[in-house]
Amino acid sequence: MLRLVEYSAPHRDGAIALWNRAFRALRNFVALDRASWRARIEDLAIPGAGDALAGSGPQRFDPRHFRLALDGEEVVGLAHGGTWEDAFLARLLPGGRKARVGTLLVIAVDPARRRRGIGGALLGDLVDALGRTSGIEGPLRADGRGFNPFYGNVIAPLPPPWGTPVGIALPAGDSGGRAFFRAAGFREEVEARTRARSLADRPRFAREVPAGFVIEEIADWKPILGTDDGVAFPLANESRTWILREGDHQRAALVAYPLRADGSHWGIHSFEVESPRRGEGLGRLLLEYAIAALAQRGAKELEALAIPSEAPEAAHLYESLGFEPAEPWVILG
Numbered sequence: 014m015l016r017l018v019e020y021s022a023p024h025r026d027g028a029i030a031l032w033n034r035a036f037r038a039l040r041n042f043v044a045l046d047r048a049s050w051r052a053r054i055e056d057l058a059i060p061g062a063g064d065a066l067a068g069s070g071p072q073r074f075d076p077r078h079f080r081l082a083l084d085g086e087e088v089v090g091l092a093h094g095g096t097w098e099d100a101f102l103a104r105l106l107p108g109g110r111k112a113r114v115g116t117l118l119v120i121a122v123d124p125a126r127r128r129r130g131i132g133g134a135l136l137g138d139l140v141d142a143l144g145r146t147s148g149i150e151g152p153l154r155a156d157g158r159g160f161n162p163f164y165g166n167v168i169a170p171l172p173p174p175w176g177t178p179v180g181i182a183l184p185a186g187d188s189g190g191r192a193f194f195r196a197a198g199f200r201e202e203v204e205a206r207t208r209a210r211s212l213a214d215r216p217r218f219a220r221e222v223p224a225g226f227v228i229e230e231i232a233d234w235k236p237i238l239g240t241d242d243g244v245a246f247p248l249a250n251e252s253r254t255w256i257l258r259e260g261d262h263q264r265a266a267l268v269a270y271p272l273r274a275d276g277s278h279w280g281i282h283s284f285e286v287e288s289p290r291r292g293e294g295l296g297r298l299l300l301e302y303a304i305a306a307l308a309q310r311g312a313k314e315l316e317a318l319a320i321p322s323e324a325p326e327a328a329h330l331y332e333s334l335g336f337e338p339a340e341p342w343v344i345l346g
Contacts, residue, residue: 015131017138020079020091025050027088028081035121039175039184040207040340041272041280041316053174054079054093057248077146080138082122082131089123092135096147115140115149117199132193152198155345170252170270170282176342185341194345202346205320208328208336210304212312218305220298227258228302236263238287252282255306257299263287265295267303272316279307281317284327297330304334318342 020028025047033044045053058073075095082090095116117139122131136153143149176182183190185204195201222228234254236243241261246252252270256263268282286296307315317336319328 014084015089015134016083017134018081018083019142020076020081024081024083024088027086028091031088031091031121031123034123036175041175041278043174043273045174049174053171075146077142078139080135080142082135084126089126090121090131090135092120092132092139093118094139094143094153096143096149113147113149115143115147115151115153117153117155127189133197136197155194155199170246170268170280171248171250182342182344185343191343200346202344203320203322205318205342205344207316207339207342208319208331209314209316209339210331210334210336211314212304212308215308216301216305217308218302220301222298225259226264228299229256229258230254230306231256235268235283236266238263238266238285253306255299255303257295264290265299267299269303269307269315271312276311277313279312279315281315284317291326296327297334300330300334320344 018024029045029047029050032050036042037044043049055074078095079093080091081088095118096113117136120132120135122135140149140153143153182205183194185191191201231254233246233249233252234243235246236254236256239262241263243263250270252268254266254268257265265286267284269279270282272278272280284296284300286299304315315336316339317331319331319336321328
């Protein structure tokens, strides 16, 4: 008999076991245990992100928005949601949409029990929970490239335990999953592909940095291009930022973080060149430098998410520097 319940500590081990079964086959999967589960989910707080209703204080895990499907006492499904709310969205996306919306952060069903209506029941239960606690009405948004405080995100590159370097996406070959999300009203925004570059050849940076430019490395930092300013990521997480600076102006920046705790595999979180300076080779220069710097740190592979339809130049740059196709994804909205 299927029961839908709110997450609680007695079901922690069952939820972890389900998580590891459901995502084991995905690229970059990292098995979670009690310590990593609690650190990544239950105890995580984003400083200054704002709670769902008041828009002040840290954003914390709310077990009311983590729904479980139980078969007897066995956890066979989970769905985690949250809210994007007015005050926080105003800080995160100036000039963007400010209305409070409900979001789906992750959903998983035991692979042996799919196509039995468990996923749909979990989505309905999550919508009801968000309605009761936050006044959310209407369909949920998928957290594909948007803010995701628990599983890899854009405000601080906390390494995701599977998938792409920038949040949740669906493997393009998962026809059943794609059909499920389409039927539930989610939109397939764009197709993407992760590309990976082996660092086994231990590349070195052999170019001269042009006169007037310097490259610097900073931990946990997001620069504001065209200025000498930026912000520290609210979660210290071993990310590294390489900045190409011309005088007091930051012209290009690349942020990467370890996909695995041992530092062997890294993912590119963001890679930008100031708009007026694109086409001058600055991005290639900085990417070559970051590749060599990571190789010197002992990294074995660097991965990036390429979206050819949105940034064909970036996709071509990755390809020209030895990044090979790794996994196709569909990003949902």
